[in-house]
Amino acid sequence: MILSSLDLTQKLDTKEYNEQLEEYQLKLLRLQRKLYEKEIPLILVFEGWDASGKGGAIKRVTESLDPRGFQVHPIAAPSEDELKHHYMWRFWTQFPKKGAIGIFDRSWYGRVLVERVEGFANPEEWQRAYDEINHTEKMLNDDGAYILKFWLHISAEEQLKRFKERENNPLKNWKITKEDWRNREKRPEYEEAVEEMIRKTHSPFAPWHLIEAENKKYARIKILKTIVHTLE
Template sequence: MKNFVNKKPRFKTKKHYKKTLKKKQLRLLRLQRALHEQNIPVILIFEGWDAAGKGGAIKRATERLDPRGYTVHPIAAPDDHELTYHYMRRFWKLLPKKGEMSIFDRSWYGRVLVERVEGFATKEEWARGYDEINHTEQMLAAAGHIIMKFWIDISKEEQLLRFKEREANPFKSWKLTDEDWRNRKMWDQYEEAIEEMIDKTDTGFAKWYVIDGHDKNTARVTVIETLIAEFEKRVGELEE
């Protein structure tokens, strides 16, 4: 995959992880303020395998930000009303104002992933989706938006371990559904769709960052560090 951010486990202790996380979160908060002051809108997209850790990565990236400046949008399947319109329509009202962040927990990439694999879109519909998405993101980038897209990656074996852990945990069992098990049976079809999605929609104005999600703590810090690096390019130098 392109742009694979391959990070081996780097935290030997929880104390080291928490200290590093806090430091990176503070830097991200300062950059959020700078983006707000400069009226730069941000779109962050999180996709990944079921149980890969999207929610955990989003939580750690946002938990110390100014809550007035970002919104997390968990995206579910479109309802009957939304299906009567173009699939991109429901996302337009969720785009950020200038100086704010819109964070998508799943996104319009459902057109070329779940809708493709599950047959909810025809081959003609999902095949033209790549160009439609690229044109949309190019338009938003030209208007000043920062667009960053994360794929949280784990192996099929790791996913099974996490499914079993969730199943055995009464506080997390609600996260595991029959649909998760059914999707797992279609791993190969999804893997093919993921590869093509990243290959065809990884652009200079809206890059994909593939994060190794096997070690959750490393993945979470890596996401934040990736955000920091990109934001620093846009806002210029900040005083420490």
Template sequence: MKENLTKPRILNLDQLDLGLSLTRDEYQIQMKELKDKIRELTYLAKTKDTPVLIVFEGWDAAGKGGAIRRLTSEIDPRLFEVHNISAPNQEEIQHHYLWRFWNRIPKIGQIGIFDRSYYGRVLVERVERFAKDFEWERAYEEIFLFEEQLQSFGTIIIKFWLHISSEEQLKRFEERKNDPLRRWKLTEEDWRNRDKWHLYEDAANEMFQKTDTPKAPWHLVPANDKYHARVMVLDVVKRRLEKELE
């Protein structure tokens, strides 16, 4: 189940095994161990004045929010901040698209978590034509340089894509639509984006190939099973922090 960080990682969504799963008992045992270790490692990052940036991308309803909540549940709330990224506001749209992310990068000893991120430039802005071709095409190099500067400052960068099948997404959409307490999560835009599934998939695969680097690699998470996805996210964070800090 756990991702082997020493072997070549999968960087194409078609190659992921979406059948991976965990039982509830396996999930609870592994989560307890991982949360305890991550709590220790985040304190270590604090003592070493090391910033940590964790980026979450993926399909609508893939479970990004749930994974973030489990990741942060045992971390000292003084040490992290979650940024839910939506469309830029009127002030932000007057600046270079990275400006609003520079204003949110974590300070030394802190953890910044992006629920969606600057990668929107080569995903939604590309597919929905919010950015011109030359703008999103040059963004690969701009993002590379952006992350390189963060790394030079000492920032640990961990990037996730949570992947589910189109059928699983439809199932989750229908569950949200029929649940009065969760209906607010579902928008007309979510339904429209399903019609462009293959365009988003192509954009994501190109993004992985062009922005995966040794110090800021992508981790593609099979997320049809939420237990498996959450454990894999925490396991990758634990191992990356161990590698960089210890």
């Protein structure tokens, strides 16, 4: 199993984190300028368990960038109108223009994750989605886009700890919903879906990067390093 092979004990202390955060945010800012000059679009996809730290990671990726050159797309359930189209339809206008960065907080992978597990897509629909997604990402890459996909992984125990912390924090309890608890009860089904998603949609042109996110500092730096090293 792919997920169970990850070492979730990895961590960074605060001093090391702060030093590397400043270093790699500055490098990414310089690379953002290169993307603009060379007219290369960059697509960053963030998937992961509820409470795995996607929002915090995205914040650290973007907080030192030129805000004119990126856009974050928080993906929720499709609207009534969007449901009348192919599931990829609502993402097309959100892909970045040349020289810009598009960041997806959840994505079209909902088709083979939540829609699969919750029964919003039937087996024939979500099974053919792997090829549809691969063809779409290949088409974007052939047109010049760089695509990086991140799965933020935490243990069930750490997720429970973060859920309870959110419930007890008046500044964060809006983040925890009944849906989060319900999804947690189906974790084995989601793990099966994640494993298959990674196996069937990891490619040289749109690779998955698995992020050990038990320690948020470690996860954020690994993501920044991955983006910087890929662009360099």
